[in-house]
Amino acid sequence: MNEATESAVWHPFTQHGLGEPIPLIERAAGARLYDALGNSWIDAISSWWVTTHGHAHPRIMAAIRAQTERLDQLIYAGWTHEPAESLAAGLIRITPDPLTRVFFSDSGSTSVEVALKMALGTFANIGEDRHRILVLQYSYHGDTIGAMSVGERGVYNRAYQPLLFDVGTIPFPHEGQEQACLDALEAACAAKETGDAPAAFIVEPLILGAGGMLVYPAWVLAEMRAICARHRVLFIADEVMTGWGRTGTRFACEQAGVIPDILCLSKGLTGGAIPLAVTLCVEPIFAAHLSTDRARLFYHSSSYTANPIACAAANANLAIWDEEPVQARIDALAEAQAAHLSLLAGHPRVVNPRRLGTIAALDVAAPDSGYLSALAPRLIAFFRDRGVLLRPLGNSIYVMPPYCITPDELAEVWAAIAAALDSL
Ligand SMILES: *Cc1c(COP(=O)(O)O)cnc(C)c1O
Secondary structure, three states: OOEOOOOOOOOOOOOHHHOOOOEOEEEEEEOEEEEOOOOEEEEOOHHHHOOOOOEOOHHHHHHHHHHHOOOOOOOOOOOOOHHHHHHHHHHHHHOOOOEEEEEEEOOHHHHHHHHHHHHHHHHHHOOOOOOEEEEEOOOOOOOOHHHHHOOOOOOOOHHHHHHOOOOEEEOOOOOOOHHHHHHHHHHHHHOOOOOOOEEEEEEOOOEEOOOOOEEOOHHHHHHHHHHHHHOOOEEEEEOOOOOOOOOOOOOHHHHHOOOOOEEEEOHHHHOOOOOOEEEEEEHHHHHHHOOOOHHHOOOOOOOOOOOHHHHHHHHHHHHHHHHOOHHHHHHHHHHHHHHHHHHHOOOOOEEEEEEEOOEEEEEEOOOOOOOOOOHHHHHHHHHHHOOEEOOOEOOEEEEOOOOOOOHHHHHHHHHHHHHHHHHO
């Protein structure tokens, strides 16, 4: 395996003190990563949930190349370009009618920050004293301070805790406890006292990703949405991970018939090729900022807002969805995942096997659990040595491959999981 040596790089979510090897990847195609020595790995987690159609999809690569010949970057405050205009129009076309406006940014975390600021700005501009944010237990929305504030608190953000803002946390709707979750949301939404009145509820629809691939039913999501609507609490759907087919439909909200007030998209927006994010919103949120008064404008921008090359990649992604049998690939992958999972479901080490669309997950019965569990790094190394890129969340192993993964490659991934379970 080719490794980086004498490197100046400080890696994300990596404890360099453990001296674990860091493979040096040279190229990727489809569901496979290759190093310069000819080793390859099956990318069973879509390079951290971003790669949807496969690495280096020819159409997305061609769109990027073509765009580099025309326009690389443009200030986006008060200027525009064709790739962003067609992408905004395309996103409005494929999302429910009430979503009418598209705000561009550059990562999932930023799309969440934008969503929170849109919600707070809306109530500030209409002169209503609502600024509490409600969140679901175990959620993950990104690693910037605002995104961490609305996410689960733990070892990964303990050092920053004093700066994280207060939120109202709604208990996760574990099986049999759905009503308690909904009752808590209802009570929190109804709060009227200064400081308690909520502006928004932010939620990952149907499955909590980084929280451990925790699934909950569509009817609960629909009820959550209805509760927020009744109390005029803005409903923010963070589909940064669930978007673009992961849960079996293009967007997870579709399965619950839910139309959010604000929708965050990133990761698979460009097919996973290049960073880009959008925050879509309903017209009243835009209207609350619409005025001849400059003090009411939406005060947010990043340098690379709506970068033309990234927008061109996203337009190619939309074209792929329109013209290639993406849904059929997703359906086939979902079915194959279900079959593989059911074969392992009875394994004595397997707890809580679960699947939603193309995502399959299981927990490993082991004495220590949680994010710092010693099991995860051992499993990661085991899989890496067998040519599979998997990165368990604590004791939860999940498989979230690109939709182009072949049946043989998928079988290899599951064989590696079975071998890992047997080795324990
Ligand atoms: C990954 C993720 C984010 C953060 O996206 P980044 O692009 O890593 O900043 C936000 N929300 C959810 C649900 C995610 O899975």
